[in-house]
Amino acid sequence: DTAVSQTPKYLVTQMGNDKSIKCEQNLGHDTMYWYKQDSKKFLKIMFSYNNKELIINETVPNRFSPKSPDKAHLNLHINSLELGDSAVYFCASSQMHGHNEKLFFGSGTQLSVL
Amino acid sequence: GQQVMQIPQYQHVQEGEDFTTYCNSSTTLSNIQWYKQRPGGHPVFLIQLVKSGEVKKQKRLTFQFGEAKKNSSLHITATQTTDVGTYFCASSNDYKLSFGAGTTVTVRA
Numbered sequence: 001d002t003a004v005s006q007t008p009k010y011l012v013t014q015m016g017n018d019k020s021i022k023c024e025q026n027l028g029h030d031t032m033y034w035y036k037q038d039s040k041k042f043l044k045i046m047f048s049y050n051n052k053e054l055i056i057n058e059t060v061p062n063r064f065s066p067k068s069p070d071k072a073h074l075n076l077h078i079n080s081l082e083l084g085d086s087a088v089y090f091c092a093s094s095q096m097h098g099h100n101e102k103l104f105f106g107s108g109t110q111l112s113v114l
Numbered sequence: 115g116q117q118v119m120q121i122p123q124y125q126h127v128q129e130g131e132d133f134t135t136y137c138n139s140s141t142t143l144s145n146i147q148w149y150k151q152r153p154g155g156h157p158v159f160l161i162q163l164v165k166s167g168e169v170k171k172q173k174r175l176t177f178q179f180g181e182a183k184k185n186s187s188l189h190i191t192a193t194q195t196t197d198v199g200t201y202f203c204a205s206s207n208d209y210k211l212s213f214g215a216g217t218t219v220t221v222r223a
Contacts, residue, residue: 041200043157043213056210090156099144099206100164105156 003027006091006106013081014114021076021109023091031055032074033092033103034066043090049074050097081113118143118205120214127193128222135217137186137203145206146179146186151216152199160201195221 006023013019025032033056034046048056049068063079074091088108094101119138127133137146145164149157161170163179163186170177174197176189190197200216 041151041216041218043202043216045210045212048210058210097209099209100162101206101211102147102159102162103149103157103211105158107156 004091004093004104004106006089006109008109009107010110010112012112012114015081015083017081018077018079019081019111020078021089021091021111023074023076023106025072025091025093025104025106027093027095027104028072029093029095029104030071031094031097031101032068032071033094034074034076035090035092035105037088037090037108039087047074047076048097055097078111081111083113086111086113117141118146118203118212118214120203120217122217123215125217125219126222127197127219129193129195131193132189132191133193133219134187134189135201135219137188137214139184139205142183143186143205144183147204147206147211148177148186148188149202149204149213150199151202155199157202190219193219193221195223197221 004025031050033048046060047066052068065077068074090108091106092103147162148160151157167181168179174191178187200218202213202216204213
């Protein structure tokens with residue numbers, strides 16, 4: 001049973017297209033995140049939701065729009081894809097929104113924009 | 115957010131040898147977490163340190179939190195091929211977990 005699952009695993013698309021990545025967690029956690037990992041493996045937080053409410057929005061372009069229909073799901077929609085959006089996007093969850101929470105990561109979505 | 119710097123960026127280790135990777139900050143950290151990401155995989159939580167001077171061990175891995183809570187280290191003894199991957203330290207500030215750049219470890223058999 002996968003705790004944090006995200007789809008698709010690979011996404012290859014043309015510049016200018018719109019795409020979505022879906023994430024689901026079955027851990028009963030309250031908080032979910034999107035992280036972006038670039039080609040140098042640097043992990044940067046993008047968004048955080050706690051019980052469907054946006055908590056963190058880290059100066060991400062407006063082309064990125066997260067949506068949390070319920071606390072078990074956090075999807076990421078990207079409009080007008082650009083070359084620089086190519087990266088691995090990780091969904092993660094934690095039990096609650098706090099300082100000492102450990103994160104459980106999904107297996108990642110490798111996005112390639114051509 | 116808080117900045118944590120990791121050194122070295124790359125560590126090439128002979129199988130059976132020991133090595134240490136370091137995580138440093140210019141400010142006092144509330145906590146330190148360590149994650150391991152295998153090649154092609156996702157980050158997996160290893161441990162969290164909260165107290166000044168704290169030391170925790172997991173088999174061949176020893177984690178330390180500095181007395182001033184500004185640095186941390188991960189020491190691996192008798193390196194094995196299964197230790198290959200990137201080790202990240204991370205610290206939270208304003209409820210945001212910020213990651214260091216990672217130390218990528220390769221092992222020569």
